[in-house]
């Protein structure tokens with residue numbers, strides 16, 4: 056990659072808008088693809104509200120049409136996974152020979168889909184531990200954390216070690232004040248993130264609760280730990296050992312997210328399609344393929360499918376208006 060790396064942000068929402076703005080704030084060349092708030096952002100820029108220091112970028116390179124975005128060194132995928140069918144149209148014009156596509160989405164197997172479009176040597180994954188919400192056009196609220204675990208993708212999630220381009224991306228994000236942890240094994244990093252997303256993103260929706268509520272109640276805490284144990288077992292079946300103390304440590308970390316709703320609950324409250332397949336369906340099918348029974352995950356998946364169908368998709372409008 057070139058020395059002064061350019062970034063394309065596909066999906067200028069809670070996550071993409073936050074990290075992209077931080078990168079532009081320190082002088083990097085960033086290009087933002089927008090949808091509903093394109094006109095607003097083109098005129099007024101982006102506002103990031105954050106306990107680490109709020110700031111406004113009064114001018115950003117804003118685009119409505121992906122074909123107008125120039126090819127970039129790093130293409131950040133920050134759409135919801137429910138929109139990933141668009142990537143086949145979006146990615147080809149954005150990647151150069153030595154570009155890398157950095158997938159910041161939650162879920163399992165998301166890099167595989169991107170690799171099928173741009174080639175497996177051009178993909179990296181980033182697991183974002185951050186609490187963000189896009190609260191108004193061009194206005195992103197960051198509540199806590201922000202650290203990203205970065206790892207290279209290779210076919211079949213083979214372990215790749217630490218590469219030169221990981222160090223380059225790390226250096227850009229760290230210059231922007233974003234903490235980056237490098238990981239040698241992307242699949243292990245994904246399972247570790249799913250251990251958090253499955254109970255918290257799922258239960259905040261089905262129980263209409265915040266992270267704080269779920270962690271403080273003895274019953275939901277027990278449920279969370281059971282779900283986490285199920286995922287530790289599935290990860291182990293795929294050769295990824297997760298240390299015994301990981302759950303306790305993560306629960307302490309997540310407890311500090313307090314009243315955050317999770318990105319899936321924010322989607323549900325806005326009646327947007329839920330990322331059920333990427334975050335819950337794929338892990339469930341991975342468990343089944345490994346011959347493991349994960350009853351808590353299976354129940355959560357089915358509940359979320361129901362809620363997604365009857366409350367969140369276009370189909371829901373048809374069903375409810377009958």
Ligand SMILES: NC(=O)C1=CN([C@@H]2O[C@H](COP(=O)(O)OP(=O)(O)OC[C@H]3O[C@@H](n4cnc5c(N)ncnc54)[C@H](OP(=O)(O)O)[C@@H]3O)[C@@H](O)[C@H]2O)C=CC1
Nearest residue numbers: 066067068069070089090091133134160161185186187318
């Ligand atoms: N929010 C968070 O704190 C975290 C989120 N994640 C993950 O990050 C990913 C992104 O989530 P998040 O940022 O919360 O989601 P958002 O819904 O806030 O952002 C997605 C953005 O993509 C835009 N978009 C959708 N379709 C198009 C299109 N065709 N063209 C241009 N833009 C488009 C949306 O536009 P519009 O504004 O019009 O809807 C929206 O702004 C998800 O996988 C999520 O699970 C992971 C960790 C934390």
Ligand SMILES: CC(C)(CO)C(=O)C(=O)O
Nearest residue numbers: 183184185186251317318
């Ligand atoms: C783990 C958590 C809850 C915050 O990073 C998240 O990933 C989300 O809200 O989707």
